[in-house]
Amino acid sequence: MSFLKNISHNSLSDKELVALYKESGDMAVLGELYQRYMELVYGVCLKYYKDAETAKDSVMQIFEELVPKLRKHEVENFKPWLHQVAKNHCLMQLRTPKNMKTVEFKYELVQSEDNVHLNGVLEKEENFMKLEYCLGTLTNEQREAVKLFYLEGKCYNEIVEITGQEWNQVRSFIQNGRRNLKLCMENEKLGVENEL
Amino acid sequence: MAIDNNIKNFTADDIEKYHKGVLSAKEMHELEKAAMDDPFLADALEGYAIAGVNVATDIAELKERLAKKTMPDGRQAETAKVIPLQTSERKNNFRLLKVAAMLVFVAGAAFAIYQFGFNKKAESIAQNEPVKATENKLTDTADSNASNTTVAAAEKVTTNEAVDQSVATDQTSSASGSGASIKKEVAISMDDEKAINSSPAAVPPVVKNNETQRAIGNVTEKKILGKEEAKAGSIVTANQEADAIATKDKTAERLENLESQKRSVAANKKAEDQNYRNQTTNIFRGRVTDQNNVGVPFANVTNLEENTGTYTDVRGYFNLTYPDSILDVQVRSIGFENNNVQLRNVAPTNKVVLQDDRSSLSEVVVSKQKPNLQARSNNNTMQLEEPEPSDGWGYYDNYLVNNIQLPDEYKSKPVMTGEVQVSFEVNKNGEPVNFKIIKSLCSKCDKEAIRLIKDGPKWIRKAKNGRTTVTIPF
Numbered sequence: 001m002s003f004l005k006n007i008s009h010n011s012l013s014d015k016e017l018v019a020l021y022k023e024s025g026d027m028a029v030l031g032e033l034y035q036r037y038m039e040l041v042y043g044v045c046l047k048y049y050k051d052a053e054t055a056k057d058s059v060m061q062i063f064e065e066l067v068p069k070l071r072k073h074e075v076e077n078f079k080p081w082l083h084q085v086a087k088n089h090c091l092m093q094l095r096t097p098k099n100m101k102t103v104e105f106k107y108e109l110v111q112s113e114d115n116v117h118l119n120g121v122l123e124k125e126e127n128f129m130k131l132e133y134c135l136g137t138l139t140n141e142q143r144e145a146v147k148l149f150y151l152e153g154k155c156y157n158e159i160v161e162i163t164g165q166e167w168n169q170v171r172s173f174i175q176n177g178r179r180n181l182k183l184c185m186e187n188e189k190l191g192v193e194n195e196l
Numbered sequence: 197m198a199i200d201n202n203i204k205n206f207t208a209d210d211i212e213k214y215h216k217g218v219l220s221a222k223e224m225h226e227l228e229k230a231a232m233d234d235p236f237l238a239d240a241l242e243g244y245a246i247a248g249v250n251v252a253t254d255i256a257e258l259k260e261r262l263a264k265k266t267m268p269d270g271r272q273a274e275t276a277k278v279i280p281l282q283t284s285e286r287k288n289n290f291r292l293l294k295v296a297a298m299l300v301f302v303a304g305a306a307f308a309i310y311q312f313g314f315n316k317k318a319e320s321i322a323q324n325e326p327v328k329a330t331e332n333k334l335t336d337t338a339d340s341n342a343s344n345t346t347v348a349a350a351e352k353v354t355t356n357e358a359v360d361q362s363v364a365t366d367q368t369s370s371a372s373g374s375g376a377s378i379k380k381e382v383a384i385s386m387d388d389e390k391a392i393n394s395s396p397a398a399v400p401p402v403v404k405n406n407e408t409q410r411a412i413g414n415v416t417e418k419k420i421l422g423k424e425e426a427k428a429g430s431i432v433t434a435n436q437e438a439d440a441i442a443t444k445d446k447t448a449e450r451l452e453n454l455e456s457q458k459r460s461v462a463a464n465k466k467a468e469d470q471n472y473r474n475q476t477t478n479i480f481r482g483r484v485t486d487q488n489n490v491g492v493p494f495a496n497v498t499n500l501e502e503n504t505g506t507y508t509d510v511r512g513y514f515n516l517t518y519p520d521s522i523l524d525v526q527v528r529s530i531g532f533e534n535n536n537v538q539l540r541n542v543a544p545t546n547k548v549v550l551q552d553d554r555s556s557l558s559e560v561v562v563s564k565q566k567p568n569l570q571a572r573s574n575n576n577t578m579q580l581e582e583p584e585p586s587d588g589w590g591y592y593d594n595y596l597v598n599n600i601q602l603p604d605e606y607k608s609k610p611v612m613t614g615e616v617q618v619s620f621e622v623n624k625n626g627e628p629v630n631f632k633i634i635k636s637l638c639s640k641c642d643k644e645a646i647r648l649i650k651d652g653p654k655w656i657r658k659a660k661n662g663r664t665t666v667t668i669p670f
Contacts, residue, residue, distance in 0.1 A: 030266070031265065035259065038262065039207055039208035039211075039255055040237060040239075040240040042240070042255065043208065044239040044240055046240075046244060046246050047239050047242045051246075052254060055243070056254060056258060059258055060262070060265070063265065079236060080235075149225070149229075153225050154221070155222070155224035156224070157224065158225075178232070
């Protein structure tokens with residue numbers, strides 16, 4: 001396998017690289033894969049440690065963790081899996097008593113992670129009808145934020161300016177509004193199907 | 197920004213710009229939207245908002261450190277394990293399996309063939325045993341479509357000459373042999389077999405039905421066979437035309453003879469009922485006519501000694517076999533007086549003339565005798581899909597009346613007390629199948645009714661699943 005080290009793996013997909021790594025145990029392969037997301041990992045670590053140096057060290061530590069872990073576990077989707085590994089690592093580090101702080105848990109600030117598939121939902125014509133209806137079910141702030149963000153393509157800052165809400169609030173309005181819309185659309189679909 | 201799966205991957209650089217506020221609103225929106233769908237990006241976005249981060253240098257540093265880690269060194273050696281690829285093993289296993297499977301399959305196939313062949317042999321041998329020396333039961337010959345069912349018994353013909361000559365005239369095969377080829381062969385062997393004891397049918401029967409032709413053909417063929425093996429018992433019946441021809445082909449070779457006999461045996465279950473003897477069996481041909489020389493259809497011709505017999509075809513012709521050279525029979529048909537005659541096997545055609553029966557010419561009696569014809573003539577719609585007898589309902593009624601064998605209890609009762617109605621379908625060979633008793637009289641009556649129909653004249657099928665009902669008066 002030595003000759004493969006010098007070959008660039010840029011053309012391979014994540015999945016292929018993962019498979020290749022599992023098979024060969026070649027660090028270079030893992031390195032290639034990790035490089036693709038290292039910046040994001042750094043960002044995540046920054047978020048948790050709020051310190052650049054610690055974050056950098058963490059990035060390397062996480063890489064070390066990957067060496068056996070990726071070998072052992074079945075990983076369908078590398079990116080989210082890596083994200084989770086990074087988060088877990090950071091959280092573990094942060095659990096030292098020294099770092100225990102009580103932070104008020106604001107639900108609206110927590111980013112929901114389950115709306116990844118909304119892209120596909122809004123495609124069909126009939127969905128537009130439902131959408132109109134469901135938009136009506138949102139709170140005013142949510143509706144406004146969602147409309148501004150999605151329908152008018154405004155960025156958060158703009159929306160902040162327009163609505164006068166805080167940046168974080170805007171973000172949470174959009175998040176929640178989106179989730180509520182999704183639920184509403186799904187319920188509508190079910191309702192119609194039940195009637196049939 | 198790298199594009200991976202149509203999703204833009206935002207770099208740290210982009211994020212930095214985002215936080216520095218140097219991105220356009222649209223670009224910001226794009227990043228935000230992506231972050232909506234990608235929690236990873238969202239976290240990172242948040243992280244880079246931290247102050248004191250020099251993104252470019254930090255990232256560069258990280259890359260360096262990573263590169264060091266992935267360089268070949270002692271560390272790598274201990275972490276990189278060599279795990280043997282399992283694929284070849286798996287492939288090997290599968291290959292072995294495939295080979296094993298194939299072997300099993302081939303072995304199984306060979307075994308099956310062996311068994312199959314072996315079984316045939318065994319079957320025929322087993323069949324040949326019980327077929328020894330039983331009396332010639334002509335009426336019991338099953339599945340006889342031909343009006344002349346006697347054919348069956350004619351296996352044991354002695355004549356050497358016949359064989360030699362017919363071998364010469366041997367036709368080649370084809371199961372598609374029709375009446376034509378049989379006829380030809382018949383004609384040829386007829387001419388040659390002058391020294392034969394059995395009566396050659398000098399007059400090829402001119403019959404509408406193919407059955408009789410076939411029967412004649414079979415008779416000849418059986419003669420040929422008889423010389424070779426004298427085991428037959430099998431063969432029989434005009435049914436298996438293909439078999440007959442096959443057997444004809446292989447007269448020269450004993451083994452093949454056996455084979456074909458086996459085949460016909462296997463094909464015909466009632467072969468066991470057939471007799472075979474080692475002595476001569478003679479064929480008696482005849483014709484029953486009325487006083488005006490018109491053939492009497494479906495008249496009953498019975499050998500009183502053995503209580504076996506047959507019925508004439510629609511033109512009055514019949515065949516019987518018997519070991520002796522003369523045979524006493526009783527011929528009867530409705531509307532005629534019974535006639536006891538002596539048949540001679542040497543006669544080309546034994547003529548039997550029936551005298552009209554004055555006593556039973558009344559209308560009432562006649563109509564009672566033809567219930568099926570009556571039923572059909574009244575109701576024309578019935579005829580569209582239901583099968584009908586080859587020679588018509590009128591004659592069929594005659595057949596029924598002439599050839600019924602009343603169960604013993606009935607014989608004592610002179611008056612006809614009832615009827616049995618049987619429904620059945622007709623298969624593509626014109627044979628009645630799938631019998632159902634529609635109206636029952638007594639269990640023996642029902643059985644006799646079914647026997648009558650089964651042994652009776654053939655049918656013409658009009659529709660594939662056409663069903664008809666026949667009434668049999670007792």
